[in-house]
Amino acid sequence: MANLLHLDASPRNQRSHSRKLSGEFVEAWKHSYPNDTVTYRDVGQNPVPHVDEAWIAAAYTPPEQLTPELQEAIRISNYLVDEFLAADIYVIGVPMYNLSIPSTFKAYIDQIVRIGRTFALAPENPTNPYQPLVLGKKMFIIATRGGSGFSVGGQYEQMNFQTPYLAAVFGFLGISDITFVEMENDELGGQKLTEALALARIQIAQLVGKKKIFSQHT
Ligand SMILES: Cc1cc2nc3c(=O)[nH]c(=O)nc-3n(C[C@H](O)[C@H](O)[C@H](O)COP(=O)(O)O)c2cc1C
Known part of the structure; x- marks a missing residue:
């Protein structure tokens, strides 16, 4: 039995492709693994606060001195x-906004990247002072875009600060097993969008259909 954290970052509701696809992913997952538990967080429609001066002071104060x-x-x-730490599996729906991620999702990331909780500092090791603390997890990210050509090998690959950033920041915490489902062409619409949605759904079916994704799953 595993714990799945389902997170949506689009402010759109019915019109959101990332929300629809992450929802379909989790529904299929529940069907395949009915004993798994699911927690839902919607930072697109219920944003979390930004960090402020008191937050920074608190995060860098030893817990016993707070x-x-x-x-x-x-x-x-x-x-x-x-x-975040209670989850074994993450399913995240996130749009590209201005080449990166929506600020609401960045605010969430700023809340969970915490010294002593999700990463540690090891000053005695100057060549590698950062220690990841979120280990043994699996993450699926459904990344949507209005345009096209931002994937590996595409003409705008160098301008993609969405998926490389997410791989880097969650990798910094120790989550290296990340699978991306990229869905482009929302703004083009028509046949291109229909095909992109169909392709994403095939990828999701293949990912969820894989047997024994975790040792917890028999
Ligand atoms: C503020 C804003 C900025 C956007 N910036 C980009 C962009 O840089 N590149 C791109 O391909 N699409 C961009 N889009 C389009 C969205 O990525 C696209 O509509 C995507 O499907 C949104 O996700 P959703 O369908 O889950 O809401 C932007 C949309 C908005 C509203």
Whole structure:
């Protein structure tokens, strides 16, 4: 039995392709692995706060020295980090916004990248002072785009700060097993969009259909 964290980052509802596809992914997953539990977080429609000065002070204060005010400053962050760490599998739907990710998803990432919780500093090791703390997880990211050519080998690959950034930041935390489902052509619409959606659905069916994705799954 595994714990799946399902996260959506699009502010759109019915019109969102990433939301629709992440939902289909999780429904198929529940069908294949009915004993798994699912937690849902929607940062697209229910954004989390940005970090502020009190948050930064609190995050860099040893837990035993936190004042009630500083504890309050990272209360939401603690909740989100606990939720993030409790998951074994992540399914994330996220659009490309201005070559990168929506600011609401960046705000979420800023809340969960926490020293001592999701990464550690090891100053005694100057060549590699960062230690990842989120190990043994699996992540699926459904990345949508209005244009095309941002994937590997595409004419705009160098301008893609969406999927490479997500691989880097979650890799920094220790999540190296990340599978991307990229769906382009939303803005082109028509046949191109129909084909892109169909291709994404085939990829999702193949990913969920794989047997024994984890040792927890028999
Ligand atoms: C503010 C904004 C910025 C966008 N920037 C880009 C972009 O840089 N490149 C791109 O291909 N599509 C861009 N798009 C299009 C979205 O990535 C596309 O509509 C995608 O399907 C949105 O995800 P969703 O369908 O889950 O809402 C942008 C859309 C919005 C609203």
